[in-house]
Amino acid sequence: MEAFTRLTGLVAPIDRPNVDTDAIIPKQFLKSIKRSGFGPNLFDEWRYLDKGEPDKDNAGRPLNPDFILNQAPYQGATVLLARANFGCGSSREHAPWAIYDYGFRVVVAPSFADIFYGNSAKNGLLLVTLPTPTIERLFVESRAVVGYRLTVDLAAQTVTTPSGEMFQFDYAAGLKHRMLNGLDDIAITLQQAATIRAYEAKRRLSAPWLFAQT
Amino acid sequence: MTARTLYDKLWDVHVVEDFEDGSSLLYIDRHIAHEVTTPQAFEGLKIAGRPLWRAAATVAVSDHNVPTRDVHHIADPVAKIQLDTLARNCREHGITHFDIGDPRQGIVHVTGPEQGWSLPGMTIVCGDSHTATNGALGALAFGIGTSEVEHVMATQCLVLRKAKNMRIEVSGSLRAGVTSKDLVLAVIGKIGTAGATGHTLEYAGSAITSLSMEARMTVCNMSIEAGARAGMVAVDDKTIAYVEGRPGAPKGAQWTLALAAWADLHSDAGAHFDALVHLDAALIEPQVTWGTSPEMVLPISGRVPDPADETDEVRRTGVQNALRYMGLTPGTALVDIAIDKVFIGSCTNSRIEDLRAAAAVVQGRHLAANVSLALVVPGSGLVKRQAEKEGLDQIFRAAGFEWREPGCSMCLGMNPDQLAAGERCASTSNRNFEGRQGQGGRTHLVSPAMAAAAGIAGHFVDVREGF
Numbered sequence: 001m002e003a004f005t006r007l008t009g010l011v012a013p014i015d016r017p018n019v020d021t022d023a024i025i026p027k028q029f030l031k032s033i034k035r036s037g038f039g040p041n042l043f044d045e046w047r048y049l050d051k052g053e054p055d056k057d058n059a060g061r062p063l064n065p066d067f068i069l070n071q072a073p074y075q076g077a078t079v080l081l082a083r084a085n086f087g088c089g090s091s092r093e094h095a096p097w098a099i100y101d102y103g104f105r106v107v108v109a110p111s112f113a114d115i116f117y118g119n120s121a122k123n124g125l126l127l128v129t130l131p132t133p134t135i136e137r138l139f140v141e142s143r144a145v146v147g148y149r150l151t152v153d154l155a156a157q158t159v160t161t162p163s164g165e166m167f168q169f170d171y172a173a174g175l176k177h178r179m180l181n182g183l184d185d186i187a188i189t190l191q192q193a194a195t196i197r198a199y200e201a202k203r204r205l206s207a208p209w210l211f212a213q214t
Numbered sequence: 215m216t217a218r219t220l221y222d223k224l225w226d227v228h229v230v231e232d233f234e235d236g237s238s239l240l241y242i243d244r245h246i247a248h249e250v251t252t253p254q255a256f257e258g259l260k261i262a263g264r265p266l267w268r269a270a271a272t273v274a275v276s277d278h279n280v281p282t283r284d285v286h287h288i289a290d291p292v293a294k295i296q297l298d299t300l301a302r303n304c305r306e307h308g309i310t311h312f313d314i315g316d317p318r319q320g321i322v323h324v325t326g327p328e329q330g331w332s333l334p335g336m337t338i339v340c341g342d343s344h345t346a347t348n349g350a351l352g353a354l355a356f357g358i359g360t361s362e363v364e365h366v367m368a369t370q371c372l373v374l375r376k377a378k379n380m381r382i383e384v385s386g387s388l389r390a391g392v393t394s395k396d397l398v399l400a401v402i403g404k405i406g407t408a409g410a411t412g413h414t415l416e417y418a419g420s421a422i423t424s425l426s427m428e429a430r431m432t433v434c435n436m437s438i439e440a441g442a443r444a445g446m447v448a449v450d451d452k453t454i455a456y457v458e459g460r461p462g463a464p465k466g467a468q469w470t471l472a473l474a475a476w477a478d479l480h481s482d483a484g485a486h487f488d489a490l491v492h493l494d495a496a497l498i499e500p501q502v503t504w505g506t507s508p509e510m511v512l513p514i515s516g517r518v519p520d521p522a523d524e525t526d527e528v529r530r531t532g533v534q535n536a537l538r539y540m541g542l543t544p545g546t547a548l549v550d551i552a553i554d555k556v557f558i559g560s561c562t563n564s565r566i567e568d569l570r571a572a573a574a575v576v577q578g579r580h581l582a583a584n585v586s587l588a589l590v591v592p593g594s595g596l597v598k599r600q601a602e603k604e605g606l607d608q609i610f611r612a613a614g615f616e617w618r619e620p621g622c623s624m625c626l627g628m629n630p631d632q633l634a635a636g637e638r639c640a641s642t643s644n645r646n647f648e649g650r651q652g653q654g655g656r657t658h659l660v661s662p663a664m665a666a667a668a669g670i671a672g673h674f675v676d677v678r679e680g681f
């Protein structure tokens with residue numbers, strides 16, 4: 001998992017509440033054997049005018065010009081600004097996989113669905129919760145200013161607007177430690193690499209057959 | 215030193231580190247992969263740029279999606295991609311893989327012991343809940359999820375909490391015509407599908423020690439249906455004889471060293487068990503499940519239960535729902551239930567002894583007219599070859615059974631072998647959940663001999679009477 005410390009990124013506002021995981025990544029893409037490569041199908045039903053299929057080449061598909069991610073000023077956005085209860089629906093981890101794979105590193109919203117929240121943290125996607133009035137203002141500003149960027153600082157737990165206005169957000173200490181250091185469960189275990197090697201060395205002597213070539 | 219159980223010993227020797235919160239870092243000796251639960255784990259490693267900690271510890275075999283009629287014709291493109299992905303991942307990482315067409319290919323839990331991939335004293339994991347099968351070798355073997363598969367491949371370890379110890383003691387001896395499948399179904403009938411939740415099982419007692427290794431595998435296989443993640447049997451002379459000479463077994467000086475280590479793989483006298491269950495083997499009859507959970511099981515002499523007899527509201531509803539799904543009337547004698555199909559196979563009962571037992575019943579007889587399909591699916595290519603050498607395929611074919619290629623087949627309805635809605639099957643597999651063998655399909659779990667006998671009679675029958 002990649003560490004998240006601080007980022008100044010272009011904002012793409014998605015102005016709908018209750019964006020569910022089926023909207024984020026429709027179910028036909030779950031048959032995939034991968035956890036990467038979902039980016040082109042993020043928000044598939046909103047983004048394209050035809051129906052997406054797992055084996056379809058997305059490059060030639062007709063785009064919906066009204067959808068925000070298809071509009072020129074929002075190309076390269078890394079901060080997704082959203083409304084309440086973002087990520088509700090199924091437990092599919094494919095949802096944060098798709099958002100991350102598209103290029104987003106932060107989602108800012110008034111609230112998130114529980115399972116989606118946990119899944120996102122596991123995959124290095126930072127979810128920032130801010131009060132509804134603050135989110136409302138960010139929506140207004142981001143629409144008014146072309147190339148609107150937010151600075152998100154995890155260590156300080158702040159979101160800063162281009163005008164220098166700063167908002168504080170809550171983030172659990174344990175998760176914060178993992179995010180700041182890019183630690184996933186595997187990374188945490190790998191911190192014990194020397195201990196594991198020492199165990200193996202000892203074991204190799206007493207039970208060498210366990211280390212035979214298969 | 216205090217007396218320890220077999221599980222305690224296996225656990226202790228694999229602990230790399232104990233953590234303050236009560237969990238431990240446990241070293242995993244063997245990871246066995248199959249196509250369904252590994253692609254995202256390999257993908258995860260790739261994204262993170264992590265190598266396999268020790269590629270030689272992982273081995274792989276394709277099984278769940280393998281078609282059993284023509285193995286090289288995979289109609290479902292999604293299944294094909296999963297199979298190809300496993301092959302490619304194994305190639306990329308230098309992992310031994312028995313792919314479709316390899317004569318050693320088979321169901322993951324059949325191939326593991328057969329190849330000596332699983333050995334006594336090992337910790338063995340696989341992204342499949344029936345991994346406990348390998349516990350018959352005196353190993354700590356259990357199923358894991360995809361994220362744990364990735365964790366094992368990256369670190370050769372898992373973070374786990376130790377389970378409690380439960381001893382299932384089966385004394386006396388099984389009567390003629392009663393098998394290890396009946397024994398384990400009787401255990402599940404007694405303790406229930408949640409009876410061993412949070413425990414690791416050790417099967418012991420004279421009825422267990424007198425079982426063959428393959429029969430012990432059948433027992434350990436269904437530990438998960440009793441709620442346990444792992445089940446095991448102590449190492450004895452049979453274990454050693456089974457392991458000796460297998461491709462993955464230690465050789466020469468290492469064999470001698472291994473024998474010395476394996477001599478300790480049993481529970482010490484006086485070791486503490488958190489729970490004890492006792493069964494008298496002589497009282498176990500051939501078993502048949504009647505419902506939609508493995509604990510809904512009765513001796514063949516029994517009758518379909520009446521929900522009205524259940525005092526507990528929840529249980530009553532459970533029985534009602536099961537009977538509705540299974541299309542059964544309370545009070546019906548089990549021997550009066552007619553079947554449509556027979557499935558002899560799965561990681562529970564597809565080894566050579568299972569096929570011999572079924573063939574012995576079938577020999578010189580023919581499928582009943584009302585049985586539309588009877589499948590015999592060997593657990594591996596090697597089992598199939600051995601059976602053919604013994605002429606078992608001819609016996610089955612002559613009786614109207616279909617002789618298929620190795621794979622999971624109709625155990626789970628993921629490949630073309632499936633029950634149609636409403637069809638009733640005598641099955642040697644391990645799960646009778648709704649839809650398990652195909653949407654609307656009705657599964658009755660039985661031993662291979664009982665499945666064969668049901669196929670001949672056209673309905674369930676006590677294999678001990680006239681067979």
Ligand code: SF4
Pocket residue numbers: 277278321322323342344560561562621622625626643644
């Ligand atoms: S035979 Fe059935 S239970 Fe065994 S591994 Fe295959 S699908 Fe799972």
